[in-house]
Amino acid sequence: MASPLLSVNELTVEYWTRRGRVRAVDDVSFSISKSETLGVVGESGSGKSTLGLSLIGLVPFPGRITKGKVFLKDKEVCTMCAEELRNLRGTEVCYVFQDPMTSLNPVKKIGSHFVELIQTHEPKVSKEEALERARKLLKDVGIQPERVNDYPHQLSGGMRQRVMIALAIALNPSVVVADEPTTALDVIVQSKILDLLHSLRDSYGMALILITHDLSIVMERSNKIMIMYAGQMVEYAPSGEVYSNPEHPYAIGLLKSIPNIELSDQKLEAIPGSPPDLLNPPTGCRFWPRCNQAFDRCQKETPPLFKTGPEHYVRCFLYDAEREP
Amino acid sequence: MSQDEILRVENLTKYYPVEKSFLEKAFARSKHFVKAVDNVSFTVKRGEIFTLAGESGCGKTTTGKIVVRLISPTSGKIFFNNIEITELKNEELRMLKRKMQIIFQDPYASFNPRMKIGETVGHPLTIHGLAEGDEKRKRVAELLDRVGLTPAEKFVDLYPHQMSGGQRQRAAMARSLILQPEFIVADEPVSMIDVSLRTAIVDLMLNLRKDFGLTYLFITHDLAIAKYISDRIGIMYLGRIVELGDKETIFSNPIHPYTQALLAAIPVPDPDRKRKVTELIGDVPSAINIPSGCRFHTRCRYAKHECGKEEPKLVEVSSGHFVACPSNSELGSKFAEN
Numbered sequence: 001m002a003s004p005l006l007s008v009n010e011l012t013v014e015y016w017t018r019r020g021r022v023r024a025v026d027d028v029s030f031s032i033s034k035s036e037t038l039g040v041v042g043e044s045g046s047g048k049s050t051l052g053l054s055l056i057g058l059v060p061f062p063g064r065i066t067k068g069k070v071f072l073k074d075k076e077v078c079t080m081c082a083e084e085l086r087n088l089r090g091t092e093v094c095y096v097f098q099d100p101m102t103s104l105n106p107v108k109k110i111g112s113h114f115v116e117l118i119q120t121h122e123p124k125v126s127k128e129e130a131l132e133r134a135r136k137l138l139k140d141v142g143i144q145p146e147r148v149n150d151y152p153h154q155l156s157g158g159m160r161q162r163v164m165i166a167l168a169i170a171l172n173p174s175v176v177v178a179d180e181p182t183t184a185l186d187v188i189v190q191s192k193i194l195d196l197l198h199s200l201r202d203s204y205g206m207a208l209i210l211i212t213h214d215l216s217i218v219m220e221r222s223n224k225i226m227i228m229y230a231g232q233m234v235e236y237a238p239s240g241e242v243y244s245n246p247e248h249p250y251a252i253g254l255l256k257s258i259p260n261i262e263l264s265d266q267k268l269e270a271i272p273g274s275p276p277d278l279l280n281p282p283t284g285c286r287f288w289p290r291c292n293q294a295f296d297r298c299q300k301e302t303p304p305l306f307k308t309g310p311e312h313y314v315r316c317f318l319y320d321a322e323r324e325p
Numbered sequence: 326m327s328q329d330e331i332l333r334v335e336n337l338t339k340y341y342p343v344e345k346s347f348l349e350k351a352f353a354r355s356k357h358f359v360k361a362v363d364n365v366s367f368t369v370k371r372g373e374i375f376t377l378a379g380e381s382g383c384g385k386t387t388t389g390k391i392v393v394r395l396i397s398p399t400s401g402k403i404f405f406n407n408i409e410i411t412e413l414k415n416e417e418l419r420m421l422k423r424k425m426q427i428i429f430q431d432p433y434a435s436f437n438p439r440m441k442i443g444e445t446v447g448h449p450l451t452i453h454g455l456a457e458g459d460e461k462r463k464r465v466a467e468l469l470d471r472v473g474l475t476p477a478e479k480f481v482d483l484y485p486h487q488m489s490g491g492q493r494q495r496a497a498m499a500r501s502l503i504l505q506p507e508f509i510v511a512d513e514p515v516s517m518i519d520v521s522l523r524t525a526i527v528d529l530m531l532n533l534r535k536d537f538g539l540t541y542l543f544i545t546h547d548l549a550i551a552k553y554i555s556d557r558i559g560i561m562y563l564g565r566i567v568e569l570g571d572k573e574t575i576f577s578n579p580i581h582p583y584t585q586a587l588l589a590a591i592p593v594p595d596p597d598r599k600r601k602v603t604e605l606i607g608d609v610p611s612a613i614n615i616p617s618g619c620r621f622h623t624r625c626r627y628a629k630h631e632c633g634k635e636e637p638k639l640v641e642v643s644s645g646h647f648v649a650c651p652s653n654s655e656l657g658s659k660f661a662e663n
Contacts, residue, residue, distance in 0.1 A: 158608060168429075191589075258547065269524065270521075270522070270524035
């Protein structure tokens with residue numbers, strides 16, 4: 001197998017707040033290869049966005065990567081200086097943010113966004129050349145090339161997100177991190193944007209990391225899925241495995257609580273309780289207060305990741321092979 | 326008119342005038358309007374959950390707010406328990422609000438941050454002069470218990486910022502129920518809540534319907550939830566209902582091309598499913614310049630020349646199934662025959 005494009009080892013990110021230390025991302029490891037999609041699923045506060053930001057060295061203050069490594073094509077990202085990181089962003093890793101309404105500069109034309117981006121990384125390119133590339137990119141994402149002369153407010157939400165995606169792929173990055181790219185959009189637009197991201201993934205050979213709270217949108221299109229709960233990766237497996245054979249009680253509960261329009265007379269089951277406060281996380285497994293299969297050990301020890309299949313990992317003592325029945 | 330109707334809306338319309346600059350006002354001949362709701366009619370039967378679904382800007386929330394008289398309509402009539410409520414004022418309107426309540430989408434913005442939950446939930450009792458002191462406290466505690474905010478004594482003294490989104494939405498349910506209404510408009514009550522908590526809130530709504538004999542007008546953009554909760558569904562597009570019918574009919578035999586596209590776009594949590602391609606052209610047009618004729622024809626893959634001429638009416642194609650698309654309705658009835 002080819003070496004992975006991006007690999008993350010035991011990454012831990014902590015926010016040093018006045019009220020205490022919050023471990024937003026706790027011991028997360030994964031890897032992703034060319035033309036693959038990884039779906040990162042979690043509720044608000046599960047650390048999925050912090051994880052995405054840490055891949056490009058953008059963890060906001062007072063956050064800090066306290067442990068672990070991020071390798072991008074064998075280069076260590078966490079130890080890079082600001083200059084190196086700037087060169088990395090855009091050309092190697094790019095980020096598509098959730099809200100297309102606020103990510104574009106309202107007083108600049110669409111074209112100038114592209115010119116600024118391209119000229120920053122390739123100073124020799126003239127403005128005309130950059131605009132020509134912008135037109136081609138807009139065409140690739142399904143927007144009329146003449147729109148380079150429009151201001152952001154003249155575009156609809158879906159079109160703005162397309163512009164953001166065009167900006168993300170402008171310098172041909174090898175990894176695109178899309179953080180809730182469709183949450184602010186309507187369903188029809190959502191499905192078009194997701195189709196677009198995947199056709200670009202295939203034609204440009206990028207690796208795509210899709211961060212979302214909606215398990216159903218990553219189920220259909222991802223190769224692998226990582227489910228996060230309270231900063232920890234609780235299940236990591238190919239999407240087919242997660243669907244047909246979910247193992248972590250949280251993953252099972254999540255699948256049971258999502259309505260599926262293809263099923264008739266579906267009975268939904270809610271997960272009791274609510275996610276923990278990360279300033280005072282529960283001892284042991286972070287999910288035990290909401291888990292219907294918790295036993296003594298769950299409250300005392302933090303479960304490690306257990307390997308239950310060739311590519312299936314789960315953080316739950318129920319899958320400890322040495323467990324006494 | 327049958328007895329089991331709780332709400333009937335006839336030709337409801339809401340236009341908002343578009344703000345213009347001074348010069349435009351002075352010289353313009355015609356005024357422009359945002360046609361938020363345009364000639365909408367439907368009925369809600371007692372005890373059912375009727376859902377209005379559609380994309381943002383389709384007028385579903387405006388319709389909900391008009392129904393509970395938070396906004397007055399430009400034209401049209403609303404009947405509640407067979408009494409017209411469109412023009413009610415002052416005391417009569419206040420009496421009406423004991424019977425119908427609304428739950429808003431955003432549990433962070435719909436609470437007064439300076440009022441404790443107990444005060445907020447009990448406030449309607451004070452406004453309506455129904456209970457004070459111990460009696461009020463008792464009723465509030467009972468209701469908080471009922472919506473799952475236990476122990477009630479603890480939640481009574483919390484401020485909204487001390488609670489999670491799911492807990493706030495439960496408190497909003499309690500607040501809407503304290504006057505013992507018959508009818509509740511629930512405007513996207515779960516769209517801002519975490520996925521793992523949504524199901525619990527939806528189940529709570531279903532249980533409360535049983536226990537309190539409630540009727541809901543449920544407003545959502547999420548058809549998967551609509552399918553789970555509703556009895557009947559109305560699909561809205563640009564201020565108008567384009568298809569209306571029983572839940573089973575809408576999902577198994579959608580006739581309007583817009584409904585079909587909307588259903589095809591819903592993500593399904595199944596990696597093996599063959600995805601349908603969304604064949605819709607462009608974006609939703611502006612509600613100021615609504616296309617002539619069928620307002621969907623600019624994006625419709627079946628559009629013919631006639632579609633741009635005349636606005637199609639909602640026509641009953643089979644019992645209880647209404648569609649505003651003459652050409653597809655013909656096709657649809659042929660499907661049913663075969």
